[in-house]
Amino acid sequence: MSSLPPLSLSILGVEPLDEFIKEIADFIHHMIISRPDLPGKVEVEAKIGLLRERNGGRLLLPVLVETILRPDTVDCRFESNMTAAQHKHFNTLLNNLKTSSQRGSPLDYAHLYLVDSFHASGGNEREKIRVTRDEKTDAVVEVMKKIRLGDLNIYSPKRCADWRVSVNLEVPVALPTDPATHTRRKDRMKYMHEEFSIDLTQVTSTNSNGVSSEILHELEVEISRPELLLATAAKRGDINAPENERNAFDELIRAFVNNARILVRNANDSWH
Amino acid sequence: MSSLPPLSLSILGVEPLDEFIKEIADFIHHMIISRPDLPGKVEVEAKIGLLRERNGGRLLLPVLVETILRPDTVDCRFESNMTAAQHKHFNTLLNNLKTSSQRGSPLDYAHLYLVDSFHASGGNEREKIRVTRDEKTDAVVEVMKKIRLGDLNIYSPKRCADWRVSVNLEVPVALPTDPATHTRRKDRMKYMHEEFSIDLTQVTSTNSNGVSSEILHELEVEISRPELLLATAAKRGDINAPENERNAFDELIRAFVNNARILVRNANDSWH
Numbered sequence: 247m248s249s250l251p252p253l254s255l256s257i258l259g260v261e262p263l264d265e266f267i268k269e270i271a272d273f274i275h276h277m278i279i280s281r282p283d284l285p286g287k288v289e290v291e292a293k294i295g296l297l298r299e300r301n302g303g304r305l306l307l308p309v310l311v312e313t314i315l316r317p318d319t320v321d322c323r324f325e326s327n328m329t330a331a332q333h334k335h336f337n338t339l340l341n342n343l344k345t346s347s348q349r350g351s352p353l354d355y356a357h358l359y360l361v362d363s364f365h366a367s368g369g370n371e372r373e374k375i376r377v378t379r380d381e382k383t384d385a386v387v388e389v390m391k392k393i394r395l396g397d398l399n400i401y402s403p404k405r406c407a408d409w410r411v412s413v414n415l416e417v418p419v420a421l422p423t424d425p426a427t428h429t430r431r432k433d434r435m436k437y438m439h440e441e442f443s444i445d446l447t448q449v450t451s452t453n454s455n456g457v458s459s460e461i462l463h464e465l466e467v468e469i470s471r472p473e474l475l476l477a478t479a480a481k482r483g484d485i486n487a488p489e490n491e492r493n494a495f496d497e498l499i500r501a502f503v504n505n506a507r508i509l510v511r512n513a514n515d516s517w518h
Numbered sequence: 519m520s521s522l523p524p525l526s527l528s529i530l531g532v533e534p535l536d537e538f539i540k541e542i543a544d545f546i547h548h549m550i551i552s553r554p555d556l557p558g559k560v561e562v563e564a565k566i567g568l569l570r571e572r573n574g575g576r577l578l579l580p581v582l583v584e585t586i587l588r589p590d591t592v593d594c595r596f597e598s599n600m601t602a603a604q605h606k607h608f609n610t611l612l613n614n615l616k617t618s619s620q621r622g623s624p625l626d627y628a629h630l631y632l633v634d635s636f637h638a639s640g641g642n643e644r645e646k647i648r649v650t651r652d653e654k655t656d657a658v659v660e661v662m663k664k665i666r667l668g669d670l671n672i673y674s675p676k677r678c679a680d681w682r683v684s685v686n687l688e689v690p691v692a693l694p695t696d697p698a699t700h701t702r703r704k705d706r707m708k709y710m711h712e713e714f715s716i717d718l719t720q721v722t723s724t725n726s727n728g729v730s731s732e733i734l735h736e737l738e739v740e741i742s743r744p745e746l747l748l749a750t751a752a753k754r755g756d757i758n759a760p761e762n763e764r765n766a767f768d769e770l771i772r773a774f775v776n777n778a779r780i781l782v783r784n785a786n787d788s789w790h
Binding site for chain 2: 258261308437440478501
């Protein structure tokens with residue numbers, strides 16, 4: 247009696263479209279096609295952290311499952327941080343994945359030690375120039391201005407963490423001559439899997455007096471190749487493109503969302 | 519450049535579990551195993567309608583995609599009704615599906631004309647006895663008390679309609695001798711597909727003075743075989759059961775949710 251005859255996915259024979267993933271893809275696509283006309287890399291990343299109300303407590307909304315907040319309607323801030331114990335937990339999890347051979351594509355790994363210094367950008371206090379150097383060799387890795395295009399906050403009431411999707415434009419600029427207003431040191435474990443990199447970073451901030459003020463533990467998933475992202479975005483839904491090219495952007499975002507979700511669901515309760 | 523190499527579903531090689539469908543399945547399962555110990559049929563249905571705030575407007579929450587409301591935290595009511603035009607739209611859609619041969623399993627169809635009369639149940643005003651008769655033959659089809667076990671409201675901000683999952687226990691009782699407090703006539707088009715029935719019903723209510731007071735248009739999806747539902751629920755997650763039996767309950771609920779979603783997404787904007 248408990249044996250169920252094979253079921254169709256639905257009366258239409260298909261699974262209804264995943265509304266959540268489509269919303270994220272539409273958002274990222276809109277940010278890309280409406281971005282300022284400046285040379286630079288489009289960065290798409292998902293940060294794992296906590297949505298906090300102004301009083302500091304975790305955001306509480308009357309819903310039972312993961313959902314996307316409507317921008318500018320909820321008074322909260324996103325905190326991209328976790329405890330050292332949680333950081334260790336993810337480190338173990340990702341290291342296990344790296345050495346496990348049963349998981350399909352291999353994970354590559356790099357341990358990076360970087361120093362960012364921030365400099366005023368022509369009198370504009372908000373638009374800072376970021377210079378990234380290799381800590382050991384002092385070689386300049388990157389000089390750029392990061393322009394925020396948009397964010398979506400994802401509330402995840404069943405899990406120990408929330409997440410945020412951010413789209414930024416990283417515009418390369420000349421090495422600044424002004425002194426740094428502050429610096430931060432990044433001890434980053436970078437796990438690379440197919441088109442994504444997962445960065446587990448300990449960030450130590452230092453103000454202009456050289457006083458270490460804060461240590462943060464960050465976890466983010468990033469789309470590795472901005473040029474692939476833009477190329478797939480350009481072909482999205484193009485009826486003249488072959489089907490695989492037309493769908494490539496949505497496939498890329500689907501795997502991106504899946505990876506962010508898997509990290510969030512593996513957050514354990516030593517988050518706070 | 520826009521050609522994307524084949525991607526794994528995620529760093530774990532799998533799609534993360536659908537949190538939404540699991541929440542609905544957990545809820546229905548909990549209602550089933552914690553139900554009162556009375557003989558009767560467990561009814562699981564999804565009604566398509568609108569979540570309204572007390573002022574009558576549609577519920578507005580600061581989220582972008584379909585989500586499940588936490589019970590008893592949002593002051594709203596669910597209205598199981600639609601316009602006659604919307605009713606016609608679904609009728610056309612389901613009729614097309616019935617005659618289309620490309621959709622896998624066929625849809626069966628029945629047009630039912632039923633009359634429900636409601637009677638007091640031993641002094642208890644809230645627990646009414648419902649007698650259902652065939653309108654043409656006056657034959658009694660069913661006599662029962664419906665006990666509400668629980669509801670989940672689904673808010674669907676991208677669509678023209680919301681939905682509600684209800685679990686009830688229908689307990690058979692003796693034909694009452696008290697007069698009816700009110701009656702309603704149901705003109706129902708019943709579409710049957712595999713383990714589900716989709717009922718598109720025009721309900722005309724009449725009070726005890728015989729005055730027709732209200733016409734409602736309802737749409738609901740129901741799990742057709744309560745005995746199958748209970749049998750699969752009993753085996754859910756049972757490590758001693760074969761895998762297909764262990765997963766049958768969740769498969770059944772997945773198709774149930776898919777069907778409800780497909781109806782909601784086909785609601786057009788003549789809803790109000």
